[in-house]
Amino acid sequence: MVVFGPVPSRRLGRSLGINNIPAKSCSYSCVYCQLGPTHTLTAERTSFYSPEDIFHAAKRQLESLAVEDPLVDYLTFVPDGEPTLDVNLKREISLLRELGIRIAVISNASLIWDNEVRDALLDADLVSLKVDAVSERVWKRLNRPHRSLNSKRILEGIRRFAEEFSGDIITETMLIGDIDYEGELEPLAEYLSEVSPTRAYISVPTRPPCEDWVRPASEHLLNRAFQTVAAGLGHDRVEYLIGYEGDAFASTGDTVHDLLSITSVHPMRRDAVSRLLTRNKADWSTVAGLLDEGKMVELEYGGHTFYARKLGDFR
Numbered sequence: 001m002v003v004f005g006p007v008p009s010r011r012l013g014r015s016l017g018i019n020n021i022p023a024k025s026c027s028y029s030c031v032y033c034q035l036g037p038t039h040t041l042t043a044e045r046t047s048f049y050s051p052e053d054i055f056h057a058a059k060r061q062l063e064s065l066a067v068e069d070p071l072v073d074y075l076t077f078v079p080d081g082e083p084t085l086d087v088n089l090k091r092e093i094s095l096l097r098e099l100g101i102r103i104a105v106i107s108n109a110s111l112i113w114d115n116e117v118r119d120a121l122l123d124a125d126l127v128s129l130k131v132d133a134v135s136e137r138v139w140k141r142l143n144r145p146h147r148s149l150n151s152k153r154i155l156e157g158i159r160r161f162a163e164e165f166s167g168d169i170i171t172e173t174m175l176i177g178d179i180d181y182e183g184e185l186e187p188l189a190e191y192l193s194e195v196s197p198t199r200a201y202i203s204v205p206t207r208p209p210c211e212d213w214v215r216p217a218s219e220h221l222l223n224r225a226f227q228t229v230a231a232g233l234g235h236d237r238v239e240y241l242i243g244y245e246g247d248a249f250a251s252t253g254d255t256v257h258d259l260l261s262i263t264s265v266h267p268m269r270r271d272a273v274s275r276l277l278t279r280n281k282a283d284w285s286t287v288a289g290l291l292d293e294g295k296m297v298e299l300e301y302g303g304h305t306f307y308a309r310k311l312g313d314f315r
């Protein structure tokens, strides 16, 4: 299916998916990929579908929605592979402009060093870029790139793109268990501060991954990554994507709902939890209940106690 949805997402609201790459051509073969193994591992851009066919499929889909449920926030290139492998991406974005809806591209960033790829992405309104690691070691371990790719070149390409682009950049950093992140998080945080995305997402695999051994990172590592990245970028520009839809500003008066909703987006320091309890006229027994039920965990970091959403298991 070349066009699917719309699907709801915290990042993009309601998004109509554009699948401009057949399953599964990618420049990476990430160990956590939920699409299965990469059959065609390539870094060579080529033509897959006719841009006019993609445009007409999107137009038809929007027309079929128009009567019952017209609202779409983004047309999003989120294919079964890497969207920038498509040599027609710029032309497709230009055609889709006619539909009057914002355009997003979810990319692994591996080809962003190429001037033509950056030129195509500049025409989008929002670009999501994968930055799982800044060291060659972790990048190769997690993303298993095509052999022609070079991590330094990619990181430099992202920097250049961030300087040139006037739309929103978001970054996504997937953390997985059983990987040695020693010496990784501080340089990663420094790098993300330089790129200065509108929002940096820290995620864990939430669906069955390509490789059996892959597990989500621990809540402790997730919290450490959050605090390290937030120290440079600011707490309001870092969010979790951990398989629960949450709202950082939830305040419904229902303490359990508010705690689970906020900790789905970021860990909460003890004093912030205290303030929420006071506001909702609740006490610490609610927190104790959520800890007992295994819905939240208590973590120590940097001399403070944090409360975080307990991660689910995708098995």
Ligand code: SF4
Pocket (backbone or CB within 6 Å): 026, 027, 028, 029, 030, 032, 033, 034, 035, 038, 080, 081, 082, 108
């Ligand atoms: S870049 Fe995306 S599509 Fe490609 S292997 Fe990684 S997760 Fe899968």
